[in-house]
Amino acid sequence: MNPRSNFIQKFNSRRDTLRSLLCIGLDPELEKLPKVSLESKAPLVHFTETIIRYTNSYAAAWKPNVAFFERLGAEGYFALEHMVRVMKDVSPEVPIVMDAKRGDLANTSKEYAKYFFETLGVDALTVNPYMGRDSLVPYLDLGGYIFVLGLTSNPSSQDFQKQKLLGKDLYLYEEVSDQMARLGEEYPNQVGLVVGGTHPSEIQSLRTRHPNMYFLIPGFGAQGGDLKSIVKASGNRSLINSSRGITLSSLEENYGQVAQKKAEEVHKEMNQLFL
Ligand code: OMP
Numbered sequence: 001m002n003p004r005s006n007f008i009q010k011f012n013s014r015r016d017t018l019r020s021l022l023c024i025g026l027d028p029e030l031e032k033l034p035k036v037s038l039e040s041k042a043p044l045v046h047f048t049e050t051i052i053r054y055t056n057s058y059a060a061a062w063k064p065n066v067a068f069f070e071r072l073g074a075e076g077y078f079a080l081e082h083m084v085r086v087m088k089d090v091s092p093e094v095p096i097v098m099d100a101k102r103g104d105l106a107n108t109s110k111e112y113a114k115y116f117f118e119t120l121g122v123d124a125l126t127v128n129p130y131m132g133r134d135s136l137v138p139y140l141d142l143g144g145y146i147f148v149l150g151l152t153s154n155p156s157s158q159d160f161q162k163q164k165l166l167g168k169d170l171y172l173y174e175e176v177s178d179q180m181a182r183l184g185e186e187y188p189n190q191v192g193l194v195v196g197g198t199h200p201s202e203i204q205s206l207r208t209r210h211p212n213m214y215f216l217i218p219g220f221g222a223q224g225g226d227l228k229s230i231v232k233a234s235g236n237r238s239l240i241n242s243s244r245g246i247t248l249s250s251l252e253e254n255y256g257q258v259a260q261k262k263a264e265e266v267h268k269e270m271n272q273l274f275l
Helices: 007-018 044-057 076-088 106-120 137-141 172-186 202-207 227-235 255-273
Strands: 022-026 061-064 098-104 125-126 145-151 191-195 215-217 238-242
Touching: 022 125, 022 255, 044 076, 044 255, 061 076, 061 238, 076 106, 098 106, 106 125, 106 137, 145 172, 145 202, 172 191, 172 202, 191 202, 202 215, 202 227, 215 227, 227 238, 227 255
Parallel strands: 022 061, 022 238, 061 098, 098 125, 125 145, 145 191, 191 215, 215 238
Antiparallel strands: none
C-alpha cells in the first residue's frame, strides 16, 4: 500500500497559519531574468534561490512550472531539482505544486508519477484530463495529489472546455469537474481542479457544484483576474496563484526585495479577505 498524499493537510495548516491563499508561481523565463541572475554561472539557480529566500514567508504554496526549466535541457533539470531541494530546506511546511500538465497512457503516466512524486518528491502535480480516468489513476495509486485542468484561464479555453455535451445540459469543463469529484470520492484528498481566475462567475458556479473540492486558481496578477472576486467566489479551499506578478516584477539587482514587497502586498490583501 502506497502512502496517501498529505497535501491537503499540509496546505490547510500553512493556509491557516498565514491566513492566506497565495500560491507563488515560479516561471523563470530566461529572457526576463534580471541581469544579475543572467550573469551568474547558473541563472535559474540564482534566480529561484533568491525568490524563495525572499518570499517564502508569504507562500501558502509554491507552483513552479517545469517548461521554464526543461527548455534548458540538463542545466534546466539540474536547476529544477536544486530548486525543489531549496524549497524543502528553506520552507518545509510549504507544499509544492509542480505545474507540468501531464497526461498520457497509464504506463507512461506511471513514469511521470514516479519522477514527480518519488524522485522529486513534490506534493502535487497539475495534469491534463483529456485522455480520461485511466491516464490519471497511476498518479493516485502512487499516493500523489493531482490538480486536473478544468476551466483554464486562457481565452481559447472556450474552444473545447466551453462546448456543451450532446444530450446533456453541461459544458465539457463541468463534466470534467463532476467526473473528478467522483474520482475524488474513490481517492479522498487526492483530486483537485484547476480553474482560471479570469472566470469568476464560473468559479462561483463550480464552487456551488463542488463545495468541498480544492481549486488551483491561476490568472490573478499578470492575466488580470481580480483577487477580491476570486476569493469571494471560491472561498478558502483554494490556492490562488500569481507568477509573473510577483517574481518577475523587477530587473534590478534588488529584485528579491521587490518580489518580497509584492508578495507582502498580496498577503495583506489576502489577510483582509480571509474567511
Ligand atoms: P502568471 O500569469 O504569470 O501569474 O502565471 C500563470 C501560471 O499558471 C503559468 O505557469 C501558467 O502555465 C499557469 N496556468 C495558467 O496560467 N492558466 C491555467 O488555466 C492553468 C495554469 C496552471 O495549471 O497552473
